[in-house]
Amino acid sequence: MNIDFDLIIIGGGINGVGIARDAASRGLRTCLLEQGDLCNGTTRWSSRLIHGGLRYLEHAELGLVYESLHERETLLKIAPHLVQPIKLLIPIYSGGRRGKLLINAGMWLYDLLSLGKSVPRHEMFTAQEALDELPPLNRDGLLGAAAYFDAQVTFAERLVVENALAAQAAGAQVHTYSRVDRILYGARRIRGVRYTDLRSDQQCDLFAPVVVNASGPWVDRVLEKNVKPPLRLMGGTKGTHIVVPAIPGQPRIACYLEAESDGRPFFIIPWNDMLLIGTTDIRFDGNPGEVVAEDGEINYLLSETNHVFPDANLNRKNIHYHYTGVRPLPRKEKKAEGDVTRRHIIKHHRRVARGFYSVIGGKLTTYRNLAEEMTDRVIRRLRHKGPKCQTANDPLPGAVINISRVVDELDACDLISPESRLHLLNVYGSRALLIKELVITDPRLGDEICPYSHTIAAEIIFAYQHELPTTLADVLLRRTMIGLSPDLGRSALPKALDIARHHVGWSAARADEEERRYLREIGRLSGRLTA
Ligand SMILES: Cc1cc2nc3c(=O)[nH]c(=O)nc-3n(C[C@H](O)[C@H](O)[C@H](O)COP(=O)(O)OP(=O)(O)OC[C@H]3O[C@@H](n4cnc5c(N)ncnc54)[C@H](O)[C@@H]3O)c2cc1C
Incomplete structure (x- = not known):
């Protein structure tokens, strides 16, 4: 054989x-x-946090928290362009299941398990200090808050x-x-x-x-x-997120909350210039490729967010899109979803x-x-004889080792707008310089094709040359990140198709087919918001 x-x-x-x-x-x-x-x-339906998992402390999973905090540091080091620290606030309300003392104790343990970390340690706030940190918070019954750092991978x-x-x-x-x-x-x-x-x-x-x-x-x-x-x-469980506009004036601080209705923990996270809110946790035995959000999940996330940010006044019309994924958990029929x-x-x-x-x-x-x-x-x-694992030390391809050199080189190219230069850095890290080279050979490729993400034309070509996509959906949703804009990339679609026709060699029929396919794929993220 x-x-x-x-x-x-x-x-x-x-x-x-x-x-x-x-x-x-x-x-x-x-x-x-x-x-x-x-x-x-x-992976792409997750909350996109690189976190120790404060919640697991309640389940005495100290080993898992330690491992996660250690990996958080590793990813901050090997992928600094993709994984960045994020501050989280845990508001504490009267009548909550977890009081100030318990939360403070958990925070100390979390700090202890991440000894040697690069992010600041936790702080405890009075109610007024919590409001100063995060003004949109509900002040009714607010006793104070804990603040700590974890990390976020905006584009998993x-x-x-x-x-x-x-x-x-x-x-x-x-x-x-x-x-x-x-x-x-x-x-x-x-x-x-x-x-x-x-x-x-x-x-x-x-x-x-x-x-x-x-x-x-x-x-x-x-x-x-x-x-x-x-x-x-x-024993999979499904989890849904909604994506809504950022609350004006809200700083880049995430909120880790106890849901009013059932005490479950959930997040409100500044993400991609919007808010990512989730998640639910419901047993799911069906086809993971067909999982969708249910009305009850959407209502739950909206009403819990309105409870903690009362002036947000969110309703279904505010939702840009939503997504749902299945956690690949081990089968434990007798345990509650959150306890697995x-x-x-x-x-x-x-x-x-x-x-x-x-x-x-x-x-x-x-x-x-x-x-x-x-x-x-x-x-x-x-019985292979090879080198030891190096992935904790070797940076990922776009990792920016010398940030000022990359920024200087990008800034030297005035064919690309400042907003697009920032976008290139956030999405591709040091590989942004390869995209800049494409623009230098053809200045028209520096044109922005998406008003939200500031993606430029060269990125479509770069994706096909270097990043293994097949369909346009691969390029828009999983390479350039246009597809995660508030309009799910709809406004950029005609230009993206045009570039693929002229630079990648698609026929008109292929472009039509790709467009249909793309709209079908994003339809899943914006569908069924009826009630
Ligand atoms: C709602 C939610 C929130 C989460 N939030 C976080 C978080 O904030 N932080 C965190 O650390 N973790 C989080 N997780 C968990 C994390 O997302 C998952 O554990 C992780 O992404 C699983 O990755 P995976 O590669 O095992 O699975 P997947 O990402 O699902 O990859 C499996 C792949 O296998 C492919 N495949 C399936 N069948 C076949 C076949 N027959 N042939 C070829 N390919 C096949 C699929 O197409 C798929 O691409 C969250 C999970 C969910 C659901």
């Missing part, structure tokens, strides 16, 4: 690409297969893309729109996978002595077609086929550590 690779990874979410980057950089011949585009699943999509690019640069093959249909095994050993290239509809077999099922909430679906009797490892651990589990299916693994659970925050643990196991299994 031919061996094509040492390792095949199923799934191009944060965990799959993280494993691919680590494995390839340690010399493993690695192939990643993703059924859609990169970041097609839960870019974190996935950059990990995939780093994996590719280290020698991995990354195939998007490649759906794994069968796990190939015999005599209790894994042999490889059968997948369909969804662009050509061709089926193909690939062989490797290790296969990792990193398909997030799809893990059981990948297993069910291949393992009899079916294994039920996942967010720790990851690596399951070796040795009774089915040695060398076949599934990744269950985990957080966006801890993906790098998960990838290291998974790659260590693959290396031990293959």
Whole structure:
């Protein structure tokens, strides 16, 4: 039997690409297969926080909090262009489930578990100080607040893309729109996978002595077609966010709250010049690709936000869009949704086929550590002699090591507006300089095509040249980030299509098809807001 690779990874979410980057950089011949585009699943439906998870302290998951805080520091270091500190405020109200003393104790423990961190330690505020920090807060019954720092990855999509690019640069093959249909095994050993290239509809077999099922909430679906009797490892819960306009005058401080109606924790987070509000936590057994927000979830998020920011007076008309994802949690039927651990589990299916693994659970925050643990196991299994894991030290491709040099070089290009230069820095980090080079060769490519995100024409071409997209939706929603603008990129669509026709070589028919496809994809983010 031919061996094509040492390792095949199923799934191009944060965990799959993280494993691919680590494995390839340690010399493993690695192939990643993703059924859609990169970041097609839960990763982009998250709250986009790189956080210790204060809530897990209540469940005595000190190990998970410690690991998460450690990883937060690592990501601030290796991806400073994508992951940035954010201040959070926990308002404390009379009658709340968690009083000032308990919250202060939790804050001390959180600080202690993140010793050596780069962000400031927590502070406790009186009611007046809390209002000075965050003026829109409801003052009725306000006793005070705690303030602390965590981190935010505004564009989780870019974190996935950059990990995939780093994996590719280290020698991995990354195939998007490649759906794994069968796990190939015999005599209790894994042999490889059968997948369909969804662009050509061709089926193909690939062989490797290790296969990792990193398909997030799809893990059981990948297993069910291949393992009899079916294994039920996942107990997914769905979570919805709404995106609304920023409250005028609100500083860049997030709010971590206890919901009035049921005491559940939820966030109101300044994000992408808007507010990201979430989330819910409801058991979900359906197809993760078809999960949508329900009216009850939207109402819950609106009314809880109006309770804490009474002058916001939000209603459905204020919602720019909403999104829903499924947490790939381990199956724990007897536990309440919020009590299920967010720790990851690596399951070796040795009774089915040695060398076949599934990744269950985990957080966006801890993906790098998960990838290291998974790659260590693959290396031990293959008795591979390679370098030790370097992903905690090696910066991601766009990491800005010398910020003033990058800013100076960008500023020297007056073909790009100051707003667009800032946007380029926030989305691509030091790789913004490659986009600037495109503009220098053709100044028209410096034109803004989106009034919200300040995206320029050159980015569409850059994406097709360097960042592995297939469809226009891949470019707008998961590369340039136009698609996360308040209008979901609708106003930029004609110009983006025009650039693809003239510079990428699309026919008129292809452009029409791409437009239809894009509108269908964003329809899911703005649909069903009826009641
Ligand atoms: C509402 C919500 C909020 C969250 N907030 C946070 C947060 O703030 N911070 C945090 O740290 N974590 C958060 N999380 C958790 C975090 O988002 C997830 O744990 C993480 O993104 C999971 O990544 P993944 O790669 O395992 O899964 P995914 O991102 O879902 O990736 C799996 C991929 O596998 C692909 N796939 C599936 N089947 C196949 C197949 N047959 N062949 C090929 N490919 C396949 C899918 O298309 C998908 O792209 C949140 C989760 C949710 C739902």
